[in-house]
Amino acid sequence: MAEEEATYPVSVVLSLQREQTAPLLRTMRSQHVLPALSHTWGSAQAYGVLLRQADTPLTVLDVPGPQWIEGLEQRVHALSNISSVVVLVPDRTESAGLLLAGAANVIPRDTPVRELASRIAAERRWLDMRHSPHRPAADAQQYRSLRPWQYTQQVLLDILSSASRPWCCHDLCLLLGTARQPMSRRALQARTARLNERLMPYGMSLDYTAQWGRTTFMGLIKGPGMDQRRR
Numbered sequence: 001m002a003e004e005e006a007t008y009p010v011s012v013v014l015s016l017q018r019e020q021t022a023p024l025l026r027t028m029r030s031q032h033v034l035p036a037l038s039h040t041w042g043s044a045q046a047y048g049v050l051l052r053q054a055d056t057p058l059t060v061l062d063v064p065g066p067q068w069i070e071g072l073e074q075r076v077h078a079l080s081n082i083s084s085v086v087v088l089v090p091d092r093t094e095s096a097g098l099l100l101a102g103a104a105n106v107i108p109r110d111t112p113v114r115e116l117a118s119r120i121a122a123e124r125r126w127l128d129m130r131h132s133p134h135r136p137a138a139d140a141q142q143y144r145s146l147r148p149w150q151y152t153q154q155v156l157l158d159i160l161s162s163a164s165r166p167w168c169c170h171d172l173c174l175l176l177g178t179a180r181q182p183m184s185r186r187a188l189q190a191r192t193a194r195l196n197e198r199l200m201p202y203g204m205s206l207d208y209t210a211q212w213g214r215t216t217f218m219g220l221i222k223g224p225g226m227d228q229r230r231r
Helices: 018-031 044-052 072-079 096-100 113-129 151-162 169-176 185-202
Strands: 012-015 058-062 084-089 105-108 204-211 214-222
Touching (some): 012 044, 018 113, 044 151, 058 072, 058 113, 072 084, 072 096, 072 169, 084 113, 105 113, 151 169, 151 214, 169 185, 169 214, 185 204
Parallel strands (some): 012 058, 058 084, 084 105
Antiparallel strands (some): 204 214
């Protein structure tokens, strides 16, 4: 089967340092549980795959070294809003905080290959058996005309309209930034403003509130958006 036609239990592999993830993917290739290539944190292409998947998406987040542990709980919390997340961590990493943040499983990345593959496959089976709160991005005819031309804006629209819970601006900045730096709030405000301008001619808008330095996005609504409660 051609590589691009292959299907795997894992939808996407996200890496905080791709050059360190590549050897792991090569080692795991014979187990047929992980895609052959990883995506960098913040990849619009990766998020697009997760948001358009009909069943519950499963992401493996690879954390290649201890330098990435700080702030990892916040990353997991943000990512778990659009996907179930298995986190591969350096040995002796504390897992409790990551599980509380929303990780489905936390596994040492040096786990023997067959055991690692079995645990990931078991997670996929569990997801397939249980009811999922994930809502795939709307693809109904009435929504197609308002989808932005730019792919990153399409992904932002899908993120805001399909998540299982409201989005805090800080989580969005983290998700849409790079592994080393979140997106600035000013850049996020500019992107959401452009998206709102795209929606308005179709009688739609972003549903959000702003209070105490925090903007919360609840999805899309018909008509003008909610008045902002300024800090």
